[in-house]
Amino acid sequence: MDSLIIPPTNDSPEVKFDTTTYRFSIIGESRPENAGKFYDPIINWLTEFENILYWRKHEMKDNSSTVVFVFKLDYFNSTSAKHIMDILLMIKRFIGQGYKVNVEWQYDKYTEDMLDAGTEFSNMIGLNFKFVEIDVD
Amino acid sequence: MTQVSTAYEVYQFMSAKNILVAFTGHFDHLVTTSLLRNIKNKLKDLQSITGIDKKVYNILVESIENISKYSSKNTKHNIAMLLLCKGEKNFTIITGNHVLNKDVPALKERLDKVIKLGQEDLKKLYREQMLSKRTDENSAGLGIIDIAIKSKNQIKYDFKPLNEQTSFYLFQTEINIQK
Numbered sequence: 001m002d003s004l005i006i007p008p009t010n011d012s013p014e015v016k017f018d019t020t021t022y023r024f025s026i027i028g029e030s031r032p033e034n035a036g037k038f039y040d041p042i043i044n045w046l047t048e049f050e051n052i053l054y055w056r057k058h059e060m061k062d063n064s065s066t067v068v069f070v071f072k073l074d075y076f077n078s079t080s081a082k083h084i085m086d087i088l089l090m091i092k093r094f095i096g097q098g099y100k101v102n103v104e105w106q107y108d109k110y111t112e113d114m115l116d117a118g119t120e121f122s123n124m125i126g127l128n129f130k131f132v133e134i135d136v137d
Numbered sequence: 138m139t140q141v142s143t144a145y146e147v148y149q150f151m152s153a154k155n156i157l158v159a160f161t162g163h164f165d166h167l168v169t170t171s172l173l174r175n176i177k178n179k180l181k182d183l184q185s186i187t188g189i190d191k192k193v194y195n196i197l198v199e200s201i202e203n204i205s206k207y208s209s210k211n212t213k214h215n216i217a218m219l220l221l222c223k224g225e226k227n228f229t230i231i232t233g234n235h236v237l238n239k240d241v242p243a244l245k246e247r248l249d250k251v252i253k254l255g256q257e258d259l260k261k262l263y264r265e266q267m268l269s270k271r272t273d274e275n276s277a278g279l280g281i282i283d284i285a286i287k288s289k290n291q292i293k294y295d296f297k298p299l300n301e302q303t304s305f306y307l308f309q310t311e312i313n314i315q316k
Contacts, residue, residue, distance in 0.1 A: 010170050010174065011166070011170055031198055031202070033166040074191070075191070075194065075195050075198065077198055077199060077202055077280070078199060078202075078279040078280045078282075078283045079202075079279075081267065081279065081283075082267060082279075085267060108188065108191070109188075110187060110188025110191065111188050111191045111192075112188065112192075113191070113192055113195060113287055116286075120260065120263070120264075124264055124267060124268070
């Protein structure tokens with residue numbers, strides 16, 4: 001399956017779901033004019049990815065292959081929040097099926113709001129995140 | 138007609154009131170994007186080490202998005218306003234836009250509901266809204282709740298009746314500078 005690569009714009013984050021490394025990242029600012037139009041293809045891609053996981057389940061259920069979702073968001077608007085939650089719910093479903101999937105939530109050490117937002121998502125969905133503090137300019 | 142002296146008065150007023158940004162116009166996505174880029178740089182220039190610039194920016198984006206969510210759809214009334222002020226102890230963000238009088242009671246009710254809540258109840262409400270069915274109405278409510286959480290609920294609002302159909306809706310958020 002091809003990787004999903006969406007370059008960043010002024011109002012949407014960079015999306016890089018690399019199927020060679022299984023490192024899936026969403027990085028930047030999210031306030032697209034039409035959040036559905038931006039996030040639907042990502043959800044569709046993940047739905048297809050779920051099928052791939054199924055066919056490779058022996059490989060994907062041992063410890064050597066882990067999918068890592070990295071969220072490194074400077075900001076997301078409240079409309080994007082619901083779509084980000086959809087992605088997280090999908091991750092939870094993957095984990096529920098026995099696949100090794102980790103969520104890494106990176107936040108700028110001065111942006112407590114993004115740490116709070118990650119904590120909120122984690123609690124709301126019942127999914128453990130690895131929180132990583134980063135030092136950006 | 139606006140005279141040079143009037144323009145100078147506007148400048149003096151803006152300086153005295155610590156107004157960093159004042160904008161009136163039609164807030165479409167393109168205008169908003171360029172305006173936000175400009176403000177982002179302005180906030181960066183303040184060289185805050187506490188990350189307050191990012192908090193202000195985040196609340197600003199949500200405030201501007203609220204303008205379009207609640208504006209009356211009548212294009213004649215599409216002119217809205219944004220003010221960003223920086224005092225010694227806080228930033229103040231004020232948006233103003235036209236709303237239909239018939240929409241005012243529902244909006245007031247929603248604002249009053251949010252304003253009286255403490256931080257924990259706000260988070261609870263945020264969670265409820267997030268898990269509820271997705272409609273435009275809901276996500277609009279989510280924006281106000283989000284602003285309330287991020288500003289530690291320092292929200293004020295006012296409606297100035299303009300005529301029988303419309304009012305001018307003012308929405309203000311204060312953000313404390315010291316932690």
